Amino acid sequence: MAHAKLADPQCTISRSAALLGERWTLLLLRQVFLGTRRFEDFQSQMDISRSVLTERLAELVDEGVLRRVAYKDARTRYEYRLTEKGHALYPVLMALRDWGARWMPPEDGRPSFDLHHHDCGGDVHAKVECTECGVELTARDVRVTAPNR
Amino acid sequence: MAHAKLADPQCTISRSAALLGERWTLLLLRQVFLGTRRFEDFQSQMDISRSVLTERLAELVDEGVLRRVAYKDARTRYEYRLTEKGHALYPVLMALRDWGARWMPPEDGRPSFDLHHHDCGGDVHAKVECTECGVELTARDVRVTAPNR
DNA sequence: CAGTATCCTCGAGGATACTG
DNA sequence: CAGTATCCTCGAGGATACTG
Numbered sequence: 001m002a003h004a005k006l007a008d009p010q011c012t013i014s015r016s017a018a019l020l021g022e023r024w025t026l027l028l029l030r031q032v033f034l035g036t037r038r039f040e041d042f043q044s045q046m047d048i049s050r051s052v053l054t055e056r057l058a059e060l061v062d063e064g065v066l067r068r069v070a071y072k073d074a075r076t077r078y079e080y081r082l083t084e085k086g087h088a089l090y091p092v093l094m095a096l097r098d099w100g101a102r103w104m105p106p107e108d109g110r111p112s113f114d115l116h117h118h119d120c121g122g123d124v125h126a127k128v129e130c131t132e133c134g135v136e137l138t139a140r141d142v143r144v145t146a147p148n149r
Numbered sequence: 150m151a152h153a154k155l156a157d158p159q160c161t162i163s164r165s166a167a168l169l170g171e172r173w174t175l176l177l178l179r180q181v182f183l184g185t186r187r188f189e190d191f192q193s194q195m196d197i198s199r200s201v202l203t204e205r206l207a208e209l210v211d212e213g214v215l216r217r218v219a220y221k222d223a224r225t226r227y228e229y230r231l232t233e234k235g236h237a238l239y240p241v242l243m244a245l246r247d248w249g250a251r252w253m254p255p256e257d258g259r260p261s262f263d264l265h266h267h268d269c270g271g272d273v274h275a276k277v278e279c280t281e282c283g284v285e286l287t288a289r290d291v292r293v294t295a296p297n298r
Numbered sequence: 299c300a301g302t303a304t305c306c307t308c309g310a311g312g313a314t315a316c317t318g
Numbered sequence: 319c320a321g322t323a324t325c326c327t328c329g330a331g332g333a334t335a336c337t338g
């Protein structure tokens with residue numbers, strides 16, 4: 001394996017980053033969350049080469065982020081859907097989106113799509129929170145310590 | 150520029166992913182949030198080559214995520230600190246950490262460090278929330294629409 | 299200590315054509 | 319439609335040595 005060092009087996013962020021810090025993987029996941037499921041759709045929407053797309057999809061299936069689901073066409077084919085593990089990546093994508101919207105605004109100032117809470121129409125926002133007292137946290141509010149053994 | 154297509158100028162996630170979906174960038178940011186500031190410390194802690202480290206640091210400074218701050222040694226040197234834009238990446242890193250801790254547990258089951266709210270000692274958690282009604286959201290609770298023009 | 303310069307390798311990713 | 323097979327390029331990244 002190349003880049004083995006990237007995946008420091010001790011660090012959670014490190015191992016997640018080894019999977020998600022791949023050129024196409026984050027974009028592929030964006031498409032999945034937007035509803036894309038089929039090979040040809042990924043290929044045309046993302047303008048990714050067929051071989052790399054095949055590889056990335058297989059990798060995400062291997063990791064348990066996507067699963068292949070059969071559907072009927074002329075012959076039986078498969079589409080790719082999020083597993084529970086995959087769905088759990090939603091906060092990562094949303095945090096990325098929030099940050100990009102605020103700090104890397106598009107040239108023409110328009111977002112490519114809007115997101116709203118289905119029930120009340122409110123805006124969607126990713127944040128870090130204290131599970132105890134419920135306040136929103138920044139890096140400065142958090143203490144890093146050696147793990148409890 | 151290689152991989153120009155990656156940075157679909159329309160999509161916020163796309164442009165953020167082009168920066169953060171780089172092999173070493175997420176790990177570099179992890180180190181920064183853990184308090185690393187100096188070249189040699191990054192180099193030894195991450196086991197990254199000097200040239201790539203130089204490049205990545207310059208890139209993050211260019212993008213306004215890090216800034217160089219002079220400090221006194223034998224001669225004047227610089228260390229790298231988060232800008233406001235850089236600090237704003239905290240939710241991304243924390244979302245990644247939460248996900249990894251739950252879905253990519255380390256081999257030996259131990260995290261490499263713990264995080265606690267400085268004030269109350271509570272746990273730290275990244276989540277997606279509705280700014281209107283305040284409930285926690287999953288992908289299923291969110292509607293995607295064409296942007297308002 | 300914090301880089302820069304040089305050189306090299308290898309593998310990620312693209313293009314294209316083919317297959318069931 | 320959803321891939322697989324083949325071939326090729328180029329650039330990301332490592333190793334090493336040097337510099338102020």
